[in-house]
Every structure is written in structure tokens, then in C-alpha cells.
Amino acid sequence: MTPIVAVEGLGKTFHDKSRGHVQAVRDLSFEARDGEIFGLLGPNGAGKTTTLRMLATILSPTTGSATIAGHDLLRDPTEIRRSIGYLSSDTGLYGRLTSREVLRFFARLSHYPAERIRERIETLVERFGMAEFADVRCDRLSTGMRQKVSIARAVIHDPPVLILDEPTAGLDIIVGESLLRFIEEIRAQGKCILFSTHVMREAERLCDRIGIIHEGRLLAVGTLAELQERSGKRYLEEIFVHLVEGGDGEPI
Amino acid sequence: MANPSEIGLVYRRELLDAFRDRRTLYAMVLLPILTYPLLVAGSGHLWARQEKRLQSQFLRIGVEGDPTPLARVAGRDTLLRFANVTEDAVTGGSADVWVSLPAGLLTGADSATVRIVYDGTSERSTLARERVEGLLDTLRAELLAERAEATGLDVEPAALLSCDERNVATSQRMTGARLGKIVPFLLIIFLFSSGSYAALDAFAGERERGTLETLLSTPAARESLVAGKFLAVLSINLGAALLNLLSLVATLTVFPFAGSFGDQMRPALAGGAFPLLLLLSVPLAVLATAILIVVASSAKNFREGQYLTFPILMACLVPAMAGNFPGIEDVWAVYLVPIANVSVVARQILLGELVPWRIIAALLVTSLVALVAVSRAARVLSTERALGRGSTDSPLAAESAGRVRAALFFVAVDFLLFFHVGSLLQARALYPGLVMSLFLLLLFPALLFLKILGLPIARTTRLAAPGLGALLGSVLLAPALSLLAEGSFQVVSSVLPVPEAFLEFFEALMNKDRHGALATYLVLAVSPGICEEFVFRGVVYGILSRAWGARRAVVVSAALFAAFHLSVYRFVPVFLVGLTLGALVWRTGSLVPAMLLHATYNALNVAMAREELVALGTAPRIMVAVALAAVGVVLLVRARERNRTQR
Numbered sequence: 001m002t003p004i005v006a007v008e009g010l011g012k013t014f015h016d017k018s019r020g021h022v023q024a025v026r027d028l029s030f031e032a033r034d035g036e037i038f039g040l041l042g043p044n045g046a047g048k049t050t051t052l053r054m055l056a057t058i059l060s061p062t063t064g065s066a067t068i069a070g071h072d073l074l075r076d077p078t079e080i081r082r083s084i085g086y087l088s089s090d091t092g093l094y095g096r097l098t099s100r101e102v103l104r105f106f107a108r109l110s111h112y113p114a115e116r117i118r119e120r121i122e123t124l125v126e127r128f129g130m131a132e133f134a135d136v137r138c139d140r141l142s143t144g145m146r147q148k149v150s151i152a153r154a155v156i157h158d159p160p161v162l163i164l165d166e167p168t169a170g171l172d173i174i175v176g177e178s179l180l181r182f183i184e185e186i187r188a189q190g191k192c193i194l195f196s197t198h199v200m201r202e203a204e205r206l207c208d209r210i211g212i213i214h215e216g217r218l219l220a221v222g223t224l225a226e227l228q229e230r231s232g233k234r235y236l237e238e239i240f241v242h243l244v245e246g247g248d249g250e251p252i
Numbered sequence: 253m254a255n256p257s258e259i260g261l262v263y264r265r266e267l268l269d270a271f272r273d274r275r276t277l278y279a280m281v282l283l284p285i286l287t288y289p290l291l292v293a294g295s296g297h298l299w300a301r302q303e304k305r306l307q308s309q310f311l312r313i314g315v316e317g318d319p320t321p322l323a324r325v326a327g328r329d330t331l332l333r334f335a336n337v338t339e340d341a342v343t344g345g346s347a348d349v350w351v352s353l354p355a356g357l358l359t360g361a362d363s364a365t366v367r368i369v370y371d372g373t374s375e376r377s378t379l380a381r382e383r384v385e386g387l388l389d390t391l392r393a394e395l396l397a398e399r400a401e402a403t404g405l406d407v408e409p410a411a412l413l414s415c416d417e418r419n420v421a422t423s424q425r426m427t428g429a430r431l432g433k434i435v436p437f438l439l440i441i442f443l444f445s446s447g448s449y450a451a452l453d454a455f456a457g458e459r460e461r462g463t464l465e466t467l468l469s470t471p472a473a474r475e476s477l478v479a480g481k482f483l484a485v486l487s488i489n490l491g492a493a494l495l496n497l498l499s500l501v502a503t504l505t506v507f508p509f510a511g512s513f514g515d516q517m518r519p520a521l522a523g524g525a526f527p528l529l530l531l532l533s534v535p536l537a538v539l540a541t542a543i544l545i546v547v548a549s550s551a552k553n554f555r556e557g558q559y560l561t562f563p564i565l566m567a568c569l570v571p572a573m574a575g576n577f578p579g580i581e582d583v584w585a586v587y588l589v590p591i592a593n594v595s596v597v598a599r600q601i602l603l604g605e606l607v608p609w610r611i612i613a614a615l616l617v618t619s620l621v622a623l624v625a626v627s628r629a630a631r632v633l634s635t636e637r638a639l640g641r642g643s644t645d646s647p648l649a650a651e652s653a654g655r656v657r658a659a660l661f662f663v664a665v666d667f668l669l670f671f672h673v674g675s676l677l678q679a680r681a682l683y684p685g686l687v688m689s690l691f692l693l694l695l696f697p698a699l700l701f702l703k704i705l706g707l708p709i710a711r712t713t714r715l716a717a718p719g720l721g722a723l724l725g726s727v728l729l730a731p732a733l734s735l736l737a738e739g740s741f742q743v744v745s746s747v748l749p750v751p752e753a754f755l756e757f758f759e760a761l762m763n764k765d766r767h768g769a770l771a772t773y774l775v776l777a778v779s780p781g782i783c784e785e786f787v788f789r790g791v792v793y794g795i796l797s798r799a800w801g802a803r804r805a806v807v808v809s810a811a812l813f814a815a816f817h818l819s820v821y822r823f824v825p826v827f828l829v830g831l832t833l834g835a836l837v838w839r840t841g842s843l844v845p846a847m848l849l850h851a852t853y854n855a856l857n858v859a860m861a862r863e864e865l866v867a868l869g870t871a872p873r874i875m876v877a878v879a880l881a882a883v884g885v886v887l888l889v890r891a892r893e894r895n896r897t898q899r
Contacts, residue, residue, distance in 0.1 A: 056469045078471050086469035092462035096272040097265070105265050109258065109470045137272075153466070163469075 002070075003031035004161060004192045005038070005055070009064030011216075012050050024050040026216045027064065032192050032209070034160070037183065039207030040196040041236065047216040048196035049088070052165045055194065056086040069160050082111065085154035088165035092150075095139030099130055099149045102138060103156050110157035124152040128182075144175040151182060162186060162193045168202065180206060200236040210236075212243055219243040254475035262472070262480025263487075270450045270488060280446045280488045284496035287438060288503040311380040314339070314347030321353065325390045332383065339369045348380035351388075373429035429603060431521075433576055435500060435529075436598035439493055440572035440591060441565070443533060444540045446492030447485040448561045451544035454481040455632070456557035474633045482541060482629060489537040497529055521602075528601050528611070532594050535618040539590065542625030549632035575599035580746045584870060585739025587613040590621045592743070652799035655705065659795040662701045663812055666787070669693050671818065682760075683767065683775045690783040698787045713790030718842040721891035726836055726845035728884030730852040731877035733832055734860075737825035737853075750821050762861040769864070776858050781851025788813040788830065789837045789846045797838070806834035829853065839892055 010028040013021055025047040032038035040048045053059045055066060057077040066073040069083035093102055100121060107117045125134050128148040133141055138149060154162065164183070168176040183193060183206060197203055203210050204224060211221045220227060220243055224236070231239045270276040312333050315322060319334040326332050341347035350369040366388060371377040458464040467477060501521060543564060551557035574580055574592035581600060587593045593614035600607065670693045678685035702709050710716065762772065788809050796805035810830030814823045833846040840846075859865040868876065 053465075058465060058468045078473070081469055081471040084469065086466070088462070088465065090462040091466045094265070094269060094463060095461070096269045101268075105261065106466070106470060108261050109467075109472045111471055 003033050005032040005066065005068050005194065007031070007051075007055070007064070007066040010051065010054060010061050010066060011063035012047075012054060012059060013062045024216050025054070025061075028213075028216075028218050029064075030211050030218065030221050032194060034192050035187055035190045036208045037187050037193045037195055037206050039203045039210045040194070040213050041198070041200065041203045041207075041210050041240070042196075042213035043198050046198075046213045048198075048213055049165055050216075051213070052086075052088070052163050052194060052196055055080075056084060056163050057081055058086075082157070083159050083161055085157070085159040085162045086165075087150055087154040087163070087167055089167060089169035093138040093146060093153070096137055098137055099134045099141070099152075100125070102149060102153060106153050107156045112157040120156065120158070124156065128152055143170070144172065147171055147175055147179065151179065155186070160191055162191060164193060164195045166196055166198070168197070168199070200240070204236055212240055214240075214244050254473055254479050258472045258476035259480045259483065262477055263483045266450065266454055266481055266484030267487065269453065270484065273449065273453065275449045276453075276488065279449055280492045281495060284442050284446065284492045285499045287496065288499045291434070292503050311349070311376065311383060312347045313380060313384060314341040314350035316350070316352040318353065321391055322351070322384075322387050325387050325394065339367075342369050342371055342377065348374070348377045349384055351384050431500075432599035432602040435602060436575050436595045437572050439496060439529065439533060439598065440536065440568060440595060442492045442496050443489050443537050444544075444568045445565055447489040447541060448544055448548075448565075450488045451481075451485045451541070451548040452551070452554055452557040452561065454485065455545065455548040456551035457554050459551075460553040468633070475630065478545075478630055478633050482545060482626075485544060486537055486541040489540055490533065493533040493537060494530065497526060497533075501526065524606070525601050525604075528606075529598055532598060532601075532611075532614060532618075535615060535622050536591070536594050539618060539622035539625055542622060542629040545629040545632060546625070549629075571595060574747075577747050580743070583739075583742045583746050585743050586746070588617050588739065589743060590618055593617055652795075655707075655795045656799045658701075658705060659792055660812075662697070663787075663792060663816070666694065666697050667816060669697065670816070683771055686775050687779055690779045694787050695783040698791050702791065707795075712794045713786060714794060714837060714841060714843045715786075715790065716842045716844070718840050718844050719891045719894065721887045721894070722840045722842065722845045723848055725884040725887030725891060726840070726849040727852050728880045728887070729832065729836075729849055730856050730880075731873070732881035732884075733829060733849070733853050734856050735874060735877045736828050736832075737857075740828055741821070741825045744821055744824050748821060754819070754821060758861070762858050764862045764864075769862075772858060772862070773855055777851045777855035780854055781847045784813070785833065785843060785847040785850050788816070789833055790843050793834050793837055794843075802838045806831060806838055809834050836888075839888065841895065845888075 007028055007030050010025060011023065012025040013023050015021060028047075028051060030038070040051060042048055050059065054061045055068065055073070057073065057080050061073070068080050071079040071083065073080060093099075094105075097105070103121045103124065104117060107120060108114070112120065125131055128151070130145070130148055130152065133145055138146060141149065151167070154164075162183075167183075168179055171179065180202070183195065187193060187208075195207065207224070209221065209223050210227060212219045212227070220230070220239075222230065227236070227239050228234060231242045233239045233242050270280075310331055310333050312335065313319075313322070314337040315334055316336070316339070319336060323332075323334050326334075335341075335347065337347055337350070339350045339352070342350045348370070352367040354365065368381060368384060370381040455464075458467065468474070504521065544561065547560045547564060548557050551560050568591055571589060571592035572595050574586060574589070575595040575598065580586050581596055586596055587610050593610075597610050597614040600610065670689060674685070674689035674693050676685075677688050699709065702712060760766070762776065767775075792812060793805050793809040796808055799805075800808070810827050810833075813830035813833075814827035817823070817826045819826075829850075833850060836846045836849060837843055856865075860867075
């Protein structure tokens, strides 16, 4: 089976006033399949956000490319955007619009069939228990409510691939937990989820395969079991430190 | 590619968002609508104060015949000045009112008619007329008393001294003059400010909330997103202008306070004034929207956006007031200045003066500038900087920043040297002093500066041989450049009256009788072409462009060049010349075409001042200049393309 996400030699160089050329991401390659949660694990500033933004076509790569759902990242960015739902910890909502208005706007902008939009919105409103506040302006919602609207927004057009950049950052335990459950639920529907986090426990619990990223480089890729076996360590924290300190860095 | 349904979606969402924002409602609806009723309600009080102020100033009363009787009844009123002039003095502006006292008036003729001429558009003139009428009443009463004493009969005072008044202004001119002071100004201000909240919200606000990232990850084309947002801001700007004009009409026709004020003002809006003002607003609204969007998209957040848009509004104030500068309507170049041309033309429309070419020029120029601004605005979401990260500095940034500081310091020091030592040299002997200033105080220190910094002279200053096409092309730009400088000088001098001494200095500098032709052209054309270009385009632009990029370097080097000339009156013209020369170095990659254009441009101006060139009228001069410049630009573009393919 061809992987739905295939990343090949992806790299990104920024120019920074104080630091000059900064290689945020270097020569990144990995694959992810339907029904799989692929986790990018690394500390802040490791290049996770840059990688996911490139895959969401918000940034253009300096080197390399990728295909998502059979579309080439460089040649066909519009088709890629149709195939993905993107959510990051700081993607916001329109404060002066209600949840239903936000969902309708993004459904139409994502070219979701017009006759099915109403039904799709109601399904999501029910799934996330948003009925009570679906017609309240977003700037009057609590953080938890807003996060529900955000995730509903990201999946409104029912994309085969979800790109989630540290989605649990800044959430309390209850909201974070319900989000993780939802991610597991979508995996069960056969979708592919690219997921970044710096929380090792989240990665351990959720990810089918994990890519460990540090200073823009992918140090290792594999299932938790594979990583444990390869490094001889038990916990992800230990595996991470082992890799960073120059242990066996060959991608698995 | 942009897609109409996507544009419509974004457009509707932006407007929905804007209309739920109290600030937009305030800026677009409330303020434009309320301005006129408030102005009309408040203006009675303001006018009363204005009149009081006028009363404490001198009033100049032109008199035909002997002013003595009027001066006598005026008694010790020292605020009145009498002068024996013709009635043209009122139109000419040298008298506030003119009155003819027939000779028979005092010698005892039975009756006499006094003629009074005044300008109803001028408050001073109207006030002067009232004073003169007062004086005539007193005179009439005195004469009456004298006659009654002499004849013992009662005489009807009006029969003795009747008045025939003539107002040199038509009633439309009168009301138009009052409205013309305020309507164009407010219209322009609303066009530029009403949409600013919406523009900031649509770009800086989206970035701040993180919705921009979401929007960019949808399949909608970047062009659709920009177009939808653009149209939303444009609608708000235009809506505000329309509401403002409708409020004006409504205030003058139905507003209860308007009363006689409304009756007086209404004629100015008769005929095509309303649709014409609206027509002028359209390209200006497009321009304003594009500028707001470019600025809003460069801001990291809403607050920074507000800091950035404020100077834009400030920068609009002066051209928006252009219509109020006396005499500016006769300066042809003002019709080519964006914003100012709309201000001047809008005032003329209210005065009932419809000059088609001026209206067309204002529309064309504004549309053209708007087009350029729109093409820039269309790209705001196509770059990654839309997300507010990354810059284009090279790793050598620190080194080139040091060089920039050194170059700016050099200009500042050399500026002092050039002016203090240079003016001494020039006072001793004008031409030799100028040559010495240029070569010893400008060129030589610049060479020394490069030597100290250890920079290669030819490479830093781009002193490289250009192709023949680039040389010829740059020379052909000279007449257009001369016209541009002269036009802008006229605009500036209509706002800031130029002192005689300033003009006399240039007269002396180029005087045909004092200086021979060869010396004049060598000193005033060739030497500045070499020395000034070497310093400003060679050293300053050369160093700045490597640190900051070409655009910013062109603008800053031109501003320094203009400041170096140390004259308020010449700043704008010299700045425009500097921009052209800087752009020439940028596009040709060589300093030599700029040197050549500078020398040719100076030579052309000298030749015109010395009347060594066939004098052309303004219209043929513009046509010749534009035609030559067009050929020049084509040559320059072709030279550039050839240069590229060779690399």
C-alpha cells in the first residue's frame, strides 16, 4: 500500500536578523499510512512546527518535497490543502462569528459539497457536544469550548489527513483528554494523523510510529518498541537523551 | 487562481465581522454621517468668533476719488486703511472693498450714487463692506444735517446718497467657497481612515488571532483571500464617502438647524457636483484601500498596525488640504499629485468651475497610482512573510550595518564641512569656490572615506562602463526630469511662498553677462554630475543598497541628497531627482548613467535659465519630454535585458 504521506529530503532555511541563515529543518524523510498516527517528538525549537507548516503548504520548503494523498507538495498545493485538516495550538477562531458561522465559512472555503454542509455541521456539533454554544460568538466561549470548535473546524471538510501541531498545548486535563480520545477515534475511521508534541507521554500513548526530531534533524523513526529495542532504553525520555547525546542515530 | 465564489465568501465574512465591530460602525457610519449636522450646528458659533477676529485686523478700503470725507467720518478708527486705487483692486486682492465717491458728493450736488465693489467669498471683504456702509450712513447723516441747516428743508436721506453695490462673486462661488474649504478635506480623510480598522483586522488582526494560518491552509487561492478582503475594505471606504456626501446633502436640505445656512449652501451642490464628487472618490478609495492593506499586512499585530497607519493619515492631511491654498489651482503640476489633485478639483466642482482636463487628469493620475498600489497589495499573502517570520538579511548583516552607520556618519560630517568651508570659498569667488567645494569637500573626502574603510572604489560605487543604450536612454530622461522638478517646485512654492533672495541667488548663479558659457556648464552641470553622484549614488547608495536592499537605499539616499541642498523649497524637487537617479543606478547597475543624466539635467536647466534654448510652451514641452522619456525608458529596459542575458 502506498503511504498517504511521503516526505522526501524536506528542508527549510530561514534568514534571521541576528542569527543569519538558520536551517530550521534539514533533509527530513518519513512516511505515514492510513489509519496511523505519526508523531513528531522533540523539544521546542526542534523544527516540528516548520515541518508541519511546510506539509500544510503554509511555508514552502527550501529543499526536498512531499506527497500527500497522491498530490505533490510543490506542484499541487491547492489539492494538498483539500486533503488536509490543519490545527495548531495557536490557530484561532473569528471572535465575532458564532461557531456555526465559523464552521460554515471554512466548509465552503474548503469546497465541501454545499448541499451536505448543514448535515456535516450538525454531526460535528453533536459529536463535540457543542449544541449549547453553537450560536454564541466565539469570543464569548471558554478555552475548552473554543478548542472543540477549532478541532471541528479542522475536520469540517472530512479530509483524509490531519495535521495537528501540538494541539494539546495550553489545554486543561479534561479538554486535553477528550481531544486525545477524538484523535484515536479518527484513526479508527482510517485517517492518517500527523501529530507533533514535546510531551513524551502523549507520544507513548497515541502514536503508532514516532519520529524524534532535534535541531531540525530526524534522529530516529520507528514504533515505540523499535525505538526501545534499538536504543536499549525503556522510556522515551531516555531514548531521546540517548539519541541527542550522539547514540545510534541511524533512522530505523 | 482567484475564484469568484471564494472571493464572495471571504468578502461576506469580512463585512459580517466588520459590521459586528463597533469601531468599524463608528468609523464608517456614525462619524461620516454626524460630521455635517454637528458642523452646521457648531459653525454659527465658530463664524461669530471668526468675524470677531477679522474685526481686529486692518481692512483695506480702496477709494475712487478723494478718500478724505470717508477718512474723516472714520475718525480715529485706526483699523481702516484708505487708498486711492481702481476697482480691480478687489479682484486683485490688494483691497478688501472698493468704493467710488462721486466728485459731486461733497460740492453740494443734489444727489449722488456711491458704488461699492466687494468679494462675497471673502469674509474680510464682506466685513469691510459692512464697515463702509456704516461710514456712508454717518456721512449721509452729516450731509443731511448740513443741507437741512442750509435750506431749512427735510431731505430724504436715500435720495441724497443712494448705494449701488456689486458683489464680484456669484452666489454659487460664495457657497462653494465655504463648502470647498471643508468638504474635499473631510471626504479624503474619511476615504483614508474609515476602512483602517477593517484593513487592520483583516490582516494584522488575523495574524494576531492565528486565523491567518488557518485561512492559508484552506484550498482557497491566496488571490481570492486578498481580493475578498480588498473588496471588503474598499466597500467600507467607499460606503463612508457615500454616507458622508449624503449626510452633507441631507444636512443642507432637511436638517432643522440648517436654516438660512442651508439655503445659502444648497446651490453649490446643484448640477453634477454630487455624482462628480462620488466619481472622484472611487479611484481614491481604491488607492486608500491598497495602501491600508499593504501597511496592515506588514504589521505583526493590531496595535503595531495602528502605529503604522497613523502616519499615513497624517501624510494625507497636507495634500487633502491642498484645495485651500490660494492660487494653487493655476499650478498645472498640482493636478498630477495624487490626493492633492482630488482636493483641488473637488473644491472647483463645488465652486461650479468644471475644467474637464483637470477632472480627467485627477481621475487618471489617481487611477494609475491606485493600480500600482493594488498590484503591490495583491501580493501581500503570496510571500511567507505573510505569517510574520523571516527577513532577508544575509549573514554579513553585522558588517554591512557597520558600514551603513559609517556612511551616514560620513554624510553628516561632510555636510558640515561642505557648508561651513564651502560657503566661505564661494563667498570669495563664486565659480572657483563651487568647483573647489565639489571636488575638495565632496569628492575627495568620499574617496578618503572608502580608502579608510578599505572598500574597493569602483566596485562599491558601481563605477563600471555601461552599454551605449543605457547611456543614451539616461540622457533622454533629462527633459522629463526637469519638468518633474519644475512642476513639484511650483506646487511647493504655491504652498510655501519662495523668497525673492532665493530666486536672485539662482539668477546670479546662471547670469549670462557675468559668466561665459563653457565655465557655466563645467561648474554647474559637469562638476555636480561627477561629484554629487559619486557621493550620493556611488558611496551612499552603494553601501546602503547592500545592507538594506535597493528600494530602501534609493529612498534614503535621495532624502539625504535632498537634505544636503539645505533648502525647504528645493527639498521635494531634489528628492524626486534623487529618486530617479538612484533608480537608474539600481536598474542599470552602473553609476555612469546617473552621472550623465545629472549633468544633462543640470545643463538643461542652465540653458533654459540663460535662454540659450528654444523656449517651448508648457504643453509642447510636456509632449516632447514624455516622448523622449518613453524612448529613453525603452532603451534602458532593452539595455537591462541584454545585460541579463549576457550574464
